[in-house]
Amino acid sequence: MTKRAFPLIILVYGLVLAGLVTLRGELLALALPLVVYLLTGLWKAPREIQLEIHRIVGSERAAADVPVQVKLAVRNTGPGLEEVVIEDILPGELQVREGSNRHMLSLPSGSSFSWSYSVSGRRGYYVFSAVQVQASDLFGLLPRRKRLPLGGQLFVLPSLVRMRRVAIRPRRTNVYSGTIPARLGGPGVEFFGVRSYEAGDPPAWINWNISARHPESLYSNEFEQERVADVGIVLDGRLRTNLLGEAHSLFEYSVQAAASLADTFLAQGNRVGLLLYGRYLHWTFPGYGKIQRERILQTLARAEPGESQVFSDLAHIPKQLFPAHSQIVLVSSLGLGDYETLLQLRARAYQVMVVSPDPVRFELGFLSKRPEAALAGRILRMERSMALQKLKHAGVQVLDWDVAIPFDQVGPGMLGRPPAWFRAIGR
């Protein structure tokens, strides 16, 4: 019996005892309805719960805040249940958008019931674990609970911005043709140089000006080959660079940028890997195409910021993961000691791009407008600006991103074509 039956039992015993002690049969008579009530509850109490439950999650992947339908079908294969509450236990921060994840009903033996509801949530990986069933008699005296394990999962992927192209120029490219200038002459679009005519060259390639100056032979134009490259995206998940002020985090912005960049690089045919750098290292092995895109998006869906003593600064990025002379893209708001690491990467002949959500502007956005805060903001902005300038001088492509402006307005414009200095030095 539950706590609910306790006052009834006390009253029954009290009346029976009082009746027996005082030899008053009327007191015993008063206890009779209570006894009948208790016995009816006991008689009608559910002996066991035998339910067959199936859950169908409409889609295993969805965008943030997009509703996903969940269907549940329940069949009672055991004895009838007079009052039963069936609740689909929702994982984490998923929220019911339409319908309900719990229902209260009466389920006779052999009967079935099905319903659907929709859920949505923020970026994350959600695992449905079980369905909770609570059955009781009609008076609720003897509830019986059962947790029926029932798997299911939902990836809520980060939102991403489609960019036409991101201009990168790593020193080493792969053999397959793509969109990245390979510093090699051959078929292509951009003019690369002039060489002696070879049999099979199309007449349109012949450089008639030079050939006229050298009548003894013909010369052909050469174009720069465009190939695919290895791109390693490093997502900085350290708490100290992401968490600012009172639980304001830049991490979601970084995830969005990383997802957009990965999508764009993969769409260009490149081989892309993702390193999540925070509480631990999570390395998504480089790969091509749509499957790799899905892998990366699923990793990003699971990504959480965290802190670790080992990975407190960027110096511990395992450089051996990235092929020599490849392109590294770091998405980080950058802490004070991180600039040196980037210069070291550059010194190792990696082509480095930094997409840096601006923590100073972000934090100033929710601080009070006091003069002290404004002054501190100015100092920090100058400090950051100088450090970023130093990176640019070292040949690092930098996107200083004010997160108040959406990435789809900043990214394509700033990353779509290489900066002028980059084109000039051609490194």
Added chain:
Amino acid sequence: MVLVAETFCILAGMTPLIIGYYQSNLSMVAIGCAGIGLLWLLSQWRRWTWVATLGLLMFISTAGLGVWIGMSPILMGLSVLGSLLAWDLADFSRRLRSAVPEDDLRSLEKNHLMRLASLGAVGYFLILVALFIHLQISFGWIFLLVSASVLGLLELAKRLQRGG
């Protein structure tokens, strides 16, 4: 539907006590019963779930006391029945609050009220039958029954302590 039934049952539990005690010139107890009844009625809107249990304990104890001091057992039986049903309905409405609008609440309410009505009828019938049956039992039987009740109560208390 449940709210109306619950209100009716609270009144059915409270009114016989007020009448009985008022007629026995114990108007203070009658006023106390009226106070608890009003508190119980108020708790339906304020959702004070604990009041129902308090009301049940108070009303049934007061009804037992009334029988002991010589009030009409039929009237007190009505009070016991009203309190019991009101207490049950209070918990049922609490359970219904966790249901969602899509649930077939009318059917659940109908089933519950029908079951409760039959239980009330059977309970009251049993009270009436018990009042007209008089058995003479010896002191030995009384001693045995009292001992069994005390031991049973102790055992129950132990079990509840272990379970809780």
